Amino acid sequence: MIAVPASPFPYALPPGRTALVVIDMQRDFVEPGGFGESLGNDVARLQAIVPAVARLIALFRSQGWPVIHTREGHDPALSDCPRSKRERGSPSLRIGDPGPMGRVLVRGEPGHAIVPELAPLSDEIVIDKPGKGSFYATTLAGELARLGITHLVIAGVTTEVCVQTTMREANDRGFECLLVEDATESYFPEFKAATLAMIRAQGGIVGWTAPLAALETAVG
Ligand code: C5J
Numbered sequence: 001m002i003a004v005p006a007s008p009f010p011y012a013l014p015p016g017r018t019a020l021v022v023i024d025m026q027r028d029f030v031e032p033g034g035f036g037e038s039l040g041n042d043v044a045r046l047q048a049i050v051p052a053v054a055r056l057i058a059l060f061r062s063q064g065w066p067v068i069h070t071r072e073g074h075d076p077a078l079s080d081c082p083r084s085k086r087e088r089g090s091p092s093l094r095i096g097d098p099g100p101m102g103r104v105l106v107r108g109e110p111g112h113a114i115v116p117e118l119a120p121l122s123d124e125i126v127i128d129k130p131g132k133g134s135f136y137a138t139t140l141a142g143e144l145a146r147l148g149i150t151h152l153v154i155a156g157v158t159t160e161v162c163v164q165t166t167m168r169e170a171n172d173r174g175f176e177c178l179l180v181e182d183a184t185e186s187y188f189p190e191f192k193a194a195t196l197a198m199i200r201a202q203g204g205i206v207g208w209t210a211p212l213a214a215l216e217t218a219v220g
Helices: 050-063 083-087 140-147 159-172 189-204 212-219
Strands: 002-004 011-013 018-023 067-072 125-129 151-157 176-185 208-210
Touching: 002 212, 011 176, 018 050, 018 159, 050 067, 050 151, 050 176, 050 212, 067 140, 067 159, 125 140, 151 159, 159 176, 159 189, 176 189, 176 212, 189 208, 208 212
Parallel strands: 018 067, 018 151, 067 125, 151 176, 176 208
Antiparallel strands: 002 011
16 A cells, blocks of 8 residues: 555555546647637636646556546537536537537547547547546446456546546545545636535545645655
């Protein structure tokens, strides 16, 4: 076990049973012209964490530990996109509409791709998900079982939406989860702060949080 200084208490990381899950670091959320911006958000905050996420991915690759990437999106016919999701609110572009990076949040379009700096290696697992949680309607649970994974280190965007939903889904399935504080981001700083606080409250009711440097030092 590797002891990682974390909140609310040290996180015991078992090498060989720990995977990194990088959530939705897609152009549609991180770059101008995509889904995130169509909802009225400033994507610059999310762009700023790309170097930290790259360091985290490099750490896992250097240890030979699994790196799993997720992508939120829908098939071109939008058959897996609930009407409620497409029609809610008044975005400048709706899911499936043509935008500067192709059809918004549709698989195979340029905007759906993971940003080039964090591109998955050919042998890394990529989970396509239609929802906010990474377990809903995906193969993630099966992949983790196949790999014998019990612990998840989590990064990506956005902290209070897909990251938190995934961490709660994982926690309910018995995974011990650590969220890397500076490798996750929200369009809303106050939502990020609140999410980190609620995850580690009540003795780590959803899991742990730690800065990237603490994990890097502990893993060595
Ligand atoms: C959102 C996500 N925020 N990846 N998706 O719609 O967090």
